[in-house]
Amino acid sequence: AQTVTQSQPEMSVQEAETVTLSCTYDTSESDYYLFWYKQPPSRQMILVIRQEAYKQQNATENRFSVNFQKAAKSFSLKISDSQLGDAAMYFCAYRSGGMGKSTFGDGTTLTVKP
Amino acid sequence: EPEVTQTPSHQVTQMGQEVILRCVPISNHLYFYWYRQILGQKVEFLVSFYNNEISEKSEIFDDQFSVERPDGSNFTLKIRSTKLEDSAMYFCASSFGTSGVETQYFGPGTRLLVL
Numbered sequence: 118a119q120t121v122t123q124s125q126p127e128m129s130v131q132e133a134e135t136v137t138l139s140c141t142y143d144t145s146e147s148d149y150y151l152f153w154y155k156q157p158p159s160r161q162m163i164l165v166i167r168q169e170a171y172k173q174q175n176a177t178e179n180r181f182s183v184n185f186q187k188a189a190k191s192f193s194l195k196i197s198d199s200q201l202g203d204a205a206m207y208f209c210a211y212r213s214g215g216m217g218k219s220t221f222g223d224g225t226t227l228t229v230k231p
Numbered sequence: 232e233p234e235v236t237q238t239p240s241h242q243v244t245q246m247g248q249e250v251i252l253r254c255v256p257i258s259n260h261l262y263f264y265w266y267r268q269i270l271g272q273k274v275e276f277l278v279s280f281y282n283n284e285i286s287e288k289s290e291i292f293d294d295q296f297s298v299e300r301p302d303g304s305n306f307t308l309k310i311r312s313t314k315l316e317d318s319a320m321y322f323c324a325s326s327f328g329t330s331g332v333e334t335q336y337f338g339p340g341t342r343l344l345v346l
Binding site for chain 2: 163221
């Protein structure tokens with residue numbers, strides 16, 4: 118079974134600074150996808166960014182980018198120019214290429230200080 | 232942009248009562264899911280549903296739980312006899328396909344409190 122580990126229960130960043138959230142996963146599959154979701158206090162799950170395992174290029178979405186290290190099974194999220202609205206719980210998730218369900222990590226609570 | 236909707240947003244029930252949580256997936260999606268998040272914990276997979284049958288379920292999804300697509304638009308999760316530990320946020324999700332390339336869209340969740 119696949120597992121997803123987020124080793125940082127809490128992180129904080131100064132507004133306008135950069136922060137990196139860590140995620141590692143364990144799988145024996147070669148075809149899979151990785152995701153970062155943001156969960157604000159409303160608890161809605163919002164997709165931030167996704168990465169296909171077969172792609173070597175790291176995904177980028179505006180201020181959000183990932184560092185995908187396939188051999189190390191590492192998938193970190195970098196948030197540049199942090200904004201107060203970025204404060205939320207962030208979940209890393211794994212999805213097999215052929216299976217529907219997502220497997221989530223424990224989450225990292227991000228605080229943004231003004 | 233299309234979205235998954237869920238009703239009710241909040242539900243309070245007494246232990247032992249039956250509850251039905253409702254979801255309207257995105258209209259052209261074929262795969263439907265329920266997840267659960269106990270307060271302060273990770274999001275956990277409960278069940279996936281395709282072609283009017285359960286395609287996968289977790290160990291959490293025991294005989295107290297059932298899912299149904301009663302019509303062409305709704306997807307429901309029923310808990311037959313609620314327990315205190317069923318208190319959680321329940322998320323519905325849908326996708327066009329099962330492959331990871333198909334984005335899984337989550338609804339806003341139903342917050343269930345069992346007293």
